[in-house]
Amino acid sequence: MAMHDPHEKNGPDAVESRVQTDFPVERFGGNGSPGVRRIEVISSQFNLVHRIIFFFGVFLIAYVYGLDGTIRYTYQPLATAEYQSHSLLATVNVLRSVIAAAAQPTAAKIADVFGRVELILLSIVFYTVGTIVEASANHLYEFCAGAVLYQIGYTSVILLVEVLIADVTSTRSRLLFSYIPALPFLINTWISGNVTSAVLKVTSWQWGIGMFAIIYPVCTIPLLAVLFVGHLKARRANPQAYKFSLLDQGVGQFFIDLFWYLDVVGILLLIAILALILVPFTIAGGAVTQWKTAKVIAPLVIGVLCVPAFIVWERWCPHPMVPFKLLKDRAIWGALGIAVMLNTAWTLQGDYLYTVLIVSFDESVMSATRITSLYSFVSVITGTILGAIVIYVRRLKPFIVAGTLVFMAAFGILIRFRGGADGTNHAGIIGGQILLGFAGGLFPYPAQASVQVASKHKYLAVITGIYLATYNVGSALGNTISGAIWTQVLPGELENRLGNATLAAEVYANPFAFTQVNPVGTPDRDAVILAYKHAQRLLCITGICLTVPLIAFSLCIRNPRLTKEQTLKEAEEIDDK
Numbered sequence: 001m002a003m004h005d006p007h008e009k010n011g012p013d014a015v016e017s018r019v020q021t022d023f024p025v026e027r028f029g030g031n032g033s034p035g036v037r038r039i040e041v042i043s044s045q046f047n048l049v050h051r052i053i054f055f056f057g058v059f060l061i062a063y064v065y066g067l068d069g070t071i072r073y074t075y076q077p078l079a080t081a082e083y084q085s086h087s088l089l090a091t092v093n094v095l096r097s098v099i100a101a102a103a104q105p106t107a108a109k110i111a112d113v114f115g116r117v118e119l120i121l122l123s124i125v126f127y128t129v130g131t132i133v134e135a136s137a138n139h140l141y142e143f144c145a146g147a148v149l150y151q152i153g154y155t156s157v158i159l160l161v162e163v164l165i166a167d168v169t170s171t172r173s174r175l176l177f178s179y180i181p182a183l184p185f186l187i188n189t190w191i192s193g194n195v196t197s198a199v200l201k202v203t204s205w206q207w208g209i210g211m212f213a214i215i216y217p218v219c220t221i222p223l224l225a226v227l228f229v230g231h232l233k234a235r236r237a238n239p240q241a242y243k244f245s246l247l248d249q250g251v252g253q254f255f256i257d258l259f260w261y262l263d264v265v266g267i268l269l270l271i272a273i274l275a276l277i278l279v280p281f282t283i284a285g286g287a288v289t290q291w292k293t294a295k296v297i298a299p300l301v302i303g304v305l306c307v308p309a310f311i312v313w314e315r316w317c318p319h320p321m322v323p324f325k326l327l328k329d330r331a332i333w334g335a336l337g338i339a340v341m342l343n344t345a346w347t348l349q350g351d352y353l354y355t356v357l358i359v360s361f362d363e364s365v366m367s368a369t370r371i372t373s374l375y376s377f378v379s380v381i382t383g384t385i386l387g388a389i390v391i392y393v394r395r396l397k398p399f400i401v402a403g404t405l406v407f408m409a410a411f412g413i414l415i416r417f418r419g420g421a422d423g424t425n426h427a428g429i430i431g432g433q434i435l436l437g438f439a440g441g442l443f444p445y446p447a448q449a450s451v452q453v454a455s456k457h458k459y460l461a462v463i464t465g466i467y468l469a470t471y472n473v474g475s476a477l478g479n480t481i482s483g484a485i486w487t488q489v490l491p492g493e494l495e496n497r498l499g500n501a502t503l504a505a506e507v508y509a510n511p512f513a514f515t516q517v518n519p520v521g522t523p524d525r526d527a528v529i530l531a532y533k534h535a536q537r538l539l540c541i542t543g544i545c546l547t548v549p550l551i552a553f554s555l556c557i558r559n560p561r562l563t564k565e566q567t568l569k570e571a572e573e574i575d576d577k
Contacts, residue, residue, distance in 0.1 A: 038116070038234075039116050040167075042230035043167055045230045045234050046230060050226055050229065051168070053222060054168070054223065055180055057224075058161050058181060058223060059180055059181070059184065060223070061157060061161060061181075061223055062181035062182070063188070064216050065127075066181075066184040066185055067192060067195070068215075069154070070192040070369070070372075071195060071199075072209055074196045074368075074372070076092065076093075077354055077355055078205045079205060080092065081509070081511070081513070082510075091279060092140075094279055094476050095148060095275065095279065096148065096475075097472045097473070097475035098275045099155070099271070100155040100468075100469075100475070101473045101475075101476060102267050103155040103156060104155060104465040104468040104472065105263075105267075105466055105469050106267055106321075107122075107159050107465060108163070108465025108466075109262050109462065109465070110122065111163060112462070113261065116167075117224060117228070117231070120220055120223065123152075123160065124216070126152040127150060127154060127157065128217060130148070130150025130151070130153060131150050131209060131212050131213040132210065134147055134150060136206070158468065159468055161181045162468070163460060165181075166178075167460070172394050173387075173391055175386070175390045175446055175449045176391060178445050179383050179384045179387055182380045182384075182445075183380060185373065186381065188373065188376075189373040189374065189376060189377035190370065190377075193367065193368075193369035193370045196208065196365060196366070197366045197369075200365065260317070260318050263317060263319055266310065266313055272303060273303050273307055273310055274473070275299075277299070277303035279480075280295075280296045321466075330558065331450060331558040331560075332454055332455075333556075334557035335447045335448070335451035335553075335557055336451070336466065337552075337556070338444075338554055339444075339447065339448075339468075339470040340470050340471075340473055340474040341553060342407075342471075342474060342550060343471050343474030343475045343477075345543040345544075345547055345550065346478065346543070347474070347475050347477075348481060348543040349414055349536075349540050351486075352482065352539070353372055356418070356532055358511070359512075360420065360529045360532040360533055361420065361421060361425060362421040374430065374434055374437055375433055375436050376440075378433075378434050378437025378438055379440030379441040381441065382437065382438050383440075383442075385441075387445075395561065396449060396559065397554075398559075399442050399443065399446055400443040400446050400447055400450070400554045401551070403439045403440070403443030403444075404550050404551045406435065406438060406439035408544060408550075409439075410433075410435040411436075411540055412544065413428065414433075414436070415541060415544065418533050418536040419530075420533075447557070448464070451464075451467050453560065481542060485535065486539075489534070489535050490508060490531060491505075493531035493534050494531045497527035497530055497531050498528070511532075
């Protein structure tokens with residue numbers, strides 16, 4: 001039975017507390033899991049001041065990891081170029097996406113078992129250590145190791161803020177509040193270019209990345225503090241509902257149960273499948289093709305063999321990573337399909353966009369950084385306005401379908417404007433990114449909200465984790481395809497247009513050094529611009545093809561009427577079937 005104090009209600013969309021004391025205490029999963037019970041008790045103690053501090057804390061964390069992500073996106077090509085391995089940029093991105101895909105459902109289960117606060121602390125450790133390793137790396141493999149650790153922390157905190165917001169908001173207001181973590185892009189789009197340029201003027205990209213090892217932990221304090229205050233109030237107000245033990249059956253049994261609940265075997269198989277199949281496609285090309293070498297063939301074979309093993313394991317293991325019962329609902333699988341196609345297509349045009357802007361458009365570091373951030377900037381503005389509209393319209397599907405159609409149109413513009421130092425091409429690429437961002441405000445977050453409202457609260461963290469995992473699978477696929485096209489096409493194009501194999505290899509390894517000594521208008525620079533335009537054209541054409549299934553998935557999802565409740569009644573009925 002719900003326990004609710006009307007004096008704690010802070011507006012028409014405040015969610016009623018659903019703390020229960022009459023259910024059996026379960027060790028893992030469901031409403032009885034400690035993380036779910038704990039956040040329900042904590043949120044029931046929040047008054048208006050607590051909620052304001054809570055959302056400010058979410059905004060502050062999002063501001064820092066958003067600024068860091070934008071800056072790191074700019075510095076990553078510089079890092080790979082410094083290691084004379086710029087073409088392997090896609091490989092680094094694939095590894096990050098693979099880890100993110102596996103980390104999302106794992107982090108969701110950790111949040112349910114141990115609690116939301118504990119996941120913040122875990123994210124701080126991985127985020128900080130990974131950042132330090134990246135900043136101090138002397139070789140590409142060290143940089144990749146740091147990127148993987150950082151990605152675990154980054155992925156965990158992104159999941160956490162979305163789950164926390166869903167924990168305390170109603171279905172009709174959730175879309176609006178879901179944009180709080182994205183609001184920093186309104187600021188970061190314009191200052192990130194200044195920050196990246198300022199750092200490079202006085203020091204190196206290493207310090208530009210490394211400074212966030214200090215900044216990020218400090219900025220998590222407000223959110224941790226308000227959750228801790230809620231924790232103390234909850235223990236005093238309702239000690240019975242907050243009392244549970246994970247070790248009631250002994251430490252050994254706890255770790256055995258945790259092993260099965262987290263589906264460790266499934267996680268390892270998923271990482272193996274994605275990494276072993278996708279990474280070889282990003283390294284097989286280049287100046288000298290390596291398709292017939294053992295380092296490409298062996299991982300592909302092992303990865304393919306892991307696929308049936310993963311399917312069989314997930315079908316019969318006690319706590320599968322993939323909740324097959326939920327996936328039978330088109331509201332779920334339709335939204336997951338949107339997530340995969342969206343990010344695959346977006347990554348195709350965005351993976352090497354910064355490099356193309358510098359080389360083909362002759363943009364400055366500041367300008368290129370801002371242009372690559374336009375998608376996020378425009379999508380946040382569009383999405384925030386849409387969130388307010390949805391509170392009154394109470395429907396999501398029409399906006400999702402419209403967004404996918406606009407997304408396709410934006411790719412048409414990007415195919416047309418893919419290089420050139422004149423004003424027309426400069427305006428064209430900006431217009432394309434703005435339209436892409438407008439589409440991005442209409443359907444990615446609404447698709448996430450639609451998948452959340454289609455599930456019970458006890459499945460909220462897991463289903464959000466699955467959605468974000470498929471989002472990152474899309475990133476991995478996009479990075480793989482873009483890396484394969486880039487490494488297979490660009491070396492030959494450079495050599496054909498330059499007529500000099502040695503110079504072509506130098507440009508391919510470090511294009512930024514080449515642009516510094518070869519201004520636009522020189523024969524070599526013009527030849528390189530044409531080569532990069534051709535490669536980017538192929539990437540964008542591939543992307544627009546993927547918008548066709550994207551539109552199809554958007555037509556498959558449900559269109560329920562949103563309410564003031566934390567979960568729709570229909571979701572309860574669907575999950576109980």
